[in-house]
Amino acid sequence: MSLRFRNTLGGALEEFQPLDPANVRMYSCGPTVYAPAHIGNFRSFVFADLVRRYLAWKGYRVTWVMNITDVDDKIIRDAAAEGIAIGTLTSRYTDGFLDDMTRLRITRPDAMPRATEHIPEMATLIATLLERGHAYRTDDGSIFFRIASWPAYGTLARLDPTTQRVGERVETDEYDKDDVRDFALWKGPRDGEPSWSTPIGDGRPGWHIECSAMSMRYLGPSFDIHTGGIDLVFPHHEDEIAQSEAATGEPFVRTWLHCDHLRLGGEKMAKRTGRLLRPAEAYAQGWSPRALRYALLAAHYRAPLEFTEDSLVAATSAVERLSTVLAALDQYESDRLDDPGVAQALEAAHDAFEDALDDDLSIAPALAAVFDLVRDLNRRIGDRSLSSDDARRAAEELRDIDQVLAVMSPDDGPAREVSxxxxxxxxxxxxxxxxxxxxxxxxxxxxxxxxxxxxxxxxxxxxxxxxxxxxxxx
RNA sequence: GGCGACGUACCCAAGUGGUUAAGGGGACGGUCUGCAAAACCGUUAUUCUCGGGUUCGAAUCCCGACGUCGCCUCCA
Structure with missing residues (x-):
């Protein structure tokens, strides 16, 4: 079977066909670095990593880009509160984010562009939107995208812009927009705020424009996959599509993939509510990074996932079960002849694993296939019915599968030589x-x-x- | 108010019309073992929130009720 994804755009299950078969291009919305990311954030990054790893496992070459948002209202606010430059604040949390990624075995993206390093690209894009009549200036030097100029607005989120509830929490009058639904491409300069001088004037970028500018810079005007949390569907990704397609006249992204929220106590994990757990806190409580990764990975990406201590207990046992059978296989030796049943079992597990993940990354049946194989192998180890080569091939198969899962080797240098x-x-x-x-x-x-x-x-x-x-x- | 997701065992979670309802965790019992650990075997849902309906047959389709969550505003 072939790989299929549930595309947020349209909601259909679609066969994956890369625009360029030799290079799958994928973009993931990364963190805003004003505080340490919590494990809810990391659910979406582990998910993106699963997509990245699975595509590679399927034989695709993948170019993966993840942005770092290093200028925004909260960053400016927090840096001011500390009396430091925004760069000092953001480099601190960027470093922390990269460390967290490494411990969670998230593949390092091919590029991790920073917003502040791509201001010229954003200005160019905004200039084009102005030229084409999709954007307008206000008196304070800000520039807004005119939603009325883009009839397709709302397609991704399946929202009808004319029936949106506006007025309940209309943005303050800080910026003078023609229409409350219009969104900021560029914010005019203000005292005490960082500002860049560009052909479109002084000021700083709005949030959405960076993802359009940087994804196009590294992946071109049209690319294959864009991932993010479900809460980014609207307005962030809707705005990205509008401003990108209005500027280039080309389809922006082929497949949109969004993962649902991680929950804590029945509600969305979020910084604003304080209802959250950070990776470092989980580790301090004795949980291993790979168990955390497993816990975030083991449920289907489009289903809400309730995070509990029980889920970490289960994850810890599950990953230890995997590394235990690997250690047993590695040390297994026997003069027996090969058992053809082993090769069959390995192939069946491999196929079941692939069939499951091909179906919109159905991780649960994929893991079931792995654990069915583990039980079978443990039985054979107990019976001593394997040959040495059988054991070696079985370990190879498990390690191959772990190229996708990345949970089987213990944390902290498993492959290292013991003293x-x-x-x-x-x-x-x-x-x-x-x-x-x-x-x-x-x-x-x-x-x-x-x-x-x-x-x-x-x-x-x-x-x-x-x-x-x-x-x-x- | 609009849009969307969902309700399966003690917990997590597959299954979307048809033989015994995956898998993981936990618990209990057993095997193996000098002990321990790991592993293996067995037991833990005659039943899928509830009420109707369609069908030879439904957890799976339809209608209704109840309940949970998310987006519509910064948000992974």
């Missing part, structure tokens, strides 16, 4: 067990545990794996 001390202790313990010296054996097990090495005894002898959170280099 000579650990190897010596492991050997000593084998000798102690051979001599049935249980006291010595148990003492060595404790010593190894203190070094982050979990030792288990099986019918086939001693088996070990690295404990979560230890790097095994002690």
């Amino acid at each position: 000579g001390l650990v190897m010596t202790l492991l050997e000593e313990r084998v000798a102690a067990r051979a001599a049935r010296d249980w006291a010595r054996s148990d003492a060595l097990r404790d010593d190894l545990a203190a070094l982050g090495i979990l030792v288990e005894d099986t019918r086939d002898g001693q088996r070990w794996r690295v404990q979560e959170g230890h790097d095994g280099t002690a």
Whole structure:
């Protein structure tokens, strides 16, 4: 089967066909760096990473761009409150964001453009909109997009602009718009606010224009996939489409993908309500980054996901189950001949995994296929019915699948060589067990545990794996 | 008020017309083991929010009720 996505634009399940088969172009709305991102934000970034990884796994070359919004009202407000330049504030939170991405195993995008570094591109785009009559200036030097000039406005969000509820929370009179629904492309200069001098005048960009300008800069006027949280559908992405297509006259994005909210206590996780959890806080409570990743990944992206401690308990057990079977396979040895049933099981699991994800990234059946395989492999390990090559191939298959999931290897340097001390202790313990010296054996097990090495005894002898959170280099 | 999503076991979550309702977690029982851990086996939904209807047959389709959440305003 082929890859299909549920396109927010139109709502249909559509077969994915890249505009350029040799290069899938994808853009994700990134963070506004005025505070550490919370795990609700990261749900959308982990989701985008899943799209990116799955496309690559399917054999596509992907160019992935994620913006960093480093100038906006909240950034200006918070920097002023601290008495620092906005760049000082935003570089602080940008660094933190990049660290969080790394720990959550989110692939580094090919480009992460900053808004403040693309002011000229935005000014050019706005100039075009002015020329074409889709934008107008106000007395204070601001420039607005004229929604009345763009009949398709509202298509993405399925909103009828004429019936929008306006008036309840009309923006303050700070900017003098022709129509309350018009949105700011450019904000005129003000005292105490950062300002750039451009051909369209002094001031600073509005929010939506940066994504249009930067996506076009790196991906061209038309590209394949645009991702974001469901709350960006309106007005952000609606505005992006309007201003982009009005400027270029070409279709902006082919497939829009939006993930639903992460919830806490039954409600959307959000900074404004204070109802949130940040990655660092989860780690401080003892949860591992990969368990957090798994918890964010394990539900379908278009379904709301309630985040609870139970979900982290489940995620922790699930990822440990995966790394345990991998460790067992890696250490498995047998003189047996290959069992053709193993190759069949691997192929069946691979196909089921792919079929599930092909269907609009249906992660739950994909994971079910993985865990069905894990149970089968554990059974075979217990029966010693595998050959050494069977075990090696099984581990290879799991690691291949993990190119998409990125949850199987323990955090903190799983692939690293363990120290000579650990190897010596492991050997000593084998000798102690051979001599049935249980006291010595148990003492060595404790010593190894203190070094982050979990030792288990099986019918086939001693088996070990690295404990979560230890790097095994002690 | 408009638009949208949703209600499946103790928890999370697949399944969208037809043999025994995936998978993960938790709990309990068992096997293995010097002990421990891991693993494996078994038990945990005759039933899918409720009430009607269509059908030979529905968790799956239709109507209604109740309940939850989101967007319409900054927001992943």
